Amino acid sequence: MEYIVLDLEWNQSPRGKAGERRGMPFEIIEIGAVKLDESMTVLSQFDEVIKPAVYRQLHHKTKEILHLEMEELAKARSFKAVAEDFFRWCGDDYMMCTWGSMDLTELQRNLNFFWVKNSMKKPLLYYDVQKLFSILYEDGKSRRSLRDAVEYLEIEEDIPFHRAIDDTLYTVKILQKMDWEAVKQYVSVDYFRPPEKKEEELHLIFASYAKDVSRIFAGKEELLSDREVLSSRCYVCGRSLRKKIRWFSGNGKNYLCLALCPEHGYMKGKLRLKKAERGGIFAVKTRKLVSEEGAEAVRQKKKELEKKKREKKQAV
Structure with a gap:
């Protein structure tokens, strides 16, 4: 090499x-x-x-x-x-x-x-x-x-x-x-040519987080219906986790979720939607174990977004 x-x-x-x-x-x-x-x-x-x-x-x-x-x-x-x-x-x-x-x-x-x-x-x-x-x-x-x-x-x-x-x-x-x-473990992924098929999807595990790059989907609705894209799996033990807070977003491009591994604790998920160069959309998902303080930050973020939605609705 x-x-x-x-x-x-x-x-x-x-x-x-x-x-x-x-x-x-x-x-x-x-x-x-x-x-x-x-x-x-x-x-x-x-x-x-x-x-x-x-x-x-x-x-x-x-x-x-x-x-x-x-x-x-x-x-x-x-x-x-x-x-x-x-x-x-x-x-x-x-x-x-x-x-x-x-x-x-x-x-x-x-x-x-x-x-x-x-x-x-x-x-x-x-x-x-x-x-x-x-x-x-x-x-x-x-x-x-x-x-x-x-x-x-x-x-x-x-x-x-x-x-x-x-x-x-x-x-x-x-x-x-x-x-x-x-x-040297921290390789980056170039997104100019994202995966086109499920077999090409990337699942990378680093010392303190994991990164997944999905294949290209025709649109956002199809992407957000895919179980693998929305899954929360502990990257340490491989266990499928139940979400404490389901995926939510304030702008429709970046999403957060919070899950709990009974062995390794809270895991924060972040999903970023990206447009492919030649059309379509794909997702970059990161999964990271966080402390109680990190979990609380996700909870507060969701509360703030819900409050803004209520205030916007009341103002109409």
């Missing part, structure tokens, strides 16, 4: 939303990547700019941040040529590592738009180094910028930020500082 640490730079319509091409909010103009072995030793690098084919003028922010000129990009190769070479360079057995989750989404959007084969595995599991940094050094929820993380770890800032290969090299330095054994 090798690790591909990836960073992308992209351009967008200089006219904003008014000039945005459907299916292409961001056009990739640079790929930077570093290949690591299992001991986090650098094996090789990939670095190339790409000739724009959709947005042929640089957005002023892109130009300001990257210090790139269109004249330089005009001499570059096409996205298709560069992307195909990039995946050949990646090889067959690798795990992607990125700072945040956006790069893989935009890479796959560009692959689709330019009709380039997506050779990455499905389901696509990867390492979000930004999240790993938070788990290891902070609260697991906050998200620092790459520069802030570099400063926190007192890594020497000997190259500029904001070019693809430079940001990739900083991400590599952060990985090399980490206690990899402590965080």
Whole structure:
């Protein structure tokens, strides 16, 4: 197993939303990547700019941040040529590592738009180094910028930020500082290509929580009628649990529930509904054991929502 640490730079319509091409909010103009072995030793690098084919003028922010000129990009190769070479360079057995989750989404959007084969595995599991940094050094929820993380770890800032290969090299330095054994279980799931069949659904168990990713359903009603999606199972002992508070929602997109395992205590369930890129809807469910205090927070959340509903009804 090798690790591909990836960073992308992209351009967008200089006219904003008014000039945005459907299916292409961001056009990739640079790929930077570093290949690591299992001991986090650098094996090789990939670095190339790409000739724009959709947005042929640089957005002023892109130009300001990257210090790139269109004249330089005009001499570059096409996205298709560069992307195909990039995946050949990646090889067959690798795990992607990125700072945040956006790069893989935009890479796959560009692959689709330019009709380039997506050779990455499905389901696509990867390492979000930004999240790993938070788990290891902070609260697991906050998200620092790459520069802030570099400063926190007192890594020497000997190259500029904001070019693809430079940001990739900083991400590599952060990985090399980490206690990899402590965080390597925390893989992230890319949602650009969610499961399409029941057999493809994901059920991942980590040290302190579990994550389930459902297949794509035609609509919300069908999804919320599925017993597996709504099930509450203890991820420690595998027991099916009776809910103390059934699934409820304040916005129709995020749902909470509370169940009780007779052996391991309260378990909070969180269900997030997401639109699939090519239509339909799927669910990402997390299950986490919580204390009495955590259980009470769910109870209070439901009471607050019920109170708001009553007040809204009375105001009509």
